[in-house]
Amino acid sequence: MQVSLHDPDHILISGIDPVCSDMLMQIAVCSQSEAGDAAHQRLFPRPTERPDRRLEADWKMYVEPDLQEAFKSATDLVEADLASMSEEQEYGGRSVCIPIKNLWTWVNALNQARLALAARYSIGEADMYELPEISDGKGVAIFQIGFYGTLQECFLQVLEEAKE
Amino acid sequence: MPGTTVEKETRTEEALDVPWNVLVHDDPVNLMTYVTKVFQEVFGYSTERARKHMLEVHQLGRSVLWTGQRERAEAYVQQLHGHLLLSTLERSR
Numbered sequence: 001m002q003v004s005l006h007d008p009d010h011i012l013i014s015g016i017d018p019v020c021s022d023m024l025m026q027i028a029v030c031s032q033s034e035a036g037d038a039a040h041q042r043l044f045p046r047p048t049e050r051p052d053r054r055l056e057a058d059w060k061m062y063v064e065p066d067l068q069e070a071f072k073s074a075t076d077l078v079e080a081d082l083a084s085m086s087e088e089q090e091y092g093g094r095s096v097c098i099p100i101k102n103l104w105t106w107v108n109a110l111n112q113a114r115l116a117l118a119a120r121y122s123i124g125e126a127d128m129y130e131l132p133e134i135s136d137g138k139g140v141a142i143f144q145i146g147f148y149g150t151l152q153e154c155f156l157q158v159l160e161e162a163k164e
Numbered sequence: 165m166p167g168t169t170v171e172k173e174t175r176t177e178e179a180l181d182v183p184w185n186v187l188v189h190d191d192p193v194n195l196m197t198y199v200t201k202v203f204q205e206v207f208g209y210s211t212e213r214a215r216k217h218m219l220e221v222h223q224l225g226r227s228v229l230w231t232g233q234r235e236r237a238e239a240y241v242q243q244l245h246g247h248l249l250l251s252t253l254e255r256s257r
Contacts, residue, residue: 049252111248118193125192
């Protein structure tokens, strides 16, 4: 898989194999959480360390819905960009063109997925330095977190270069 | 005055004046480059200043990113949560 500058306004991800293609398609699904589960607690953390019932209640009522909407709109944009992924004639892989102006939102969506996966499978720092066993759910999640992280690094670099 | 209930003021002037800290806590999943970029975006910090705070978070477990009025501190924490960082506000001592 390769990430390159397609034109001044777009990047091209090419040579996407079926495994990477599946993982890209799972960004939005991985980011989903339900109230009370570990992923939800990580995506919507408390605003204070010390218990503050009033602030926490206000946060749940006024801030969380805004965050939910923002997170959903980020994953919606990613899904819309991925809808244009197509088969490559030459190498049998797939490719997708992404507007550079969408990359910061992509970074957010990828982060949602990474954090939700880590919370769901109780993945800590030590786990991420181990070579994952792809035979179980946690191993696949570690692999996915690594893949999404590599994309994030790549997109951040493109954004940095675009700024200069 | 008979028949009149006097509401007790619970927040003193002093309490209202106390500045609030915006903290960011360590999270092993967030990338260092990403955290640095978020600090630049949210607070307008230079790369050096943003990186200093990022390293403080990474090495010490937390960093105070900003101190000031509570309302603004809450807005910063909301923005940081929007970028998925573990952020809290607390009274400055």
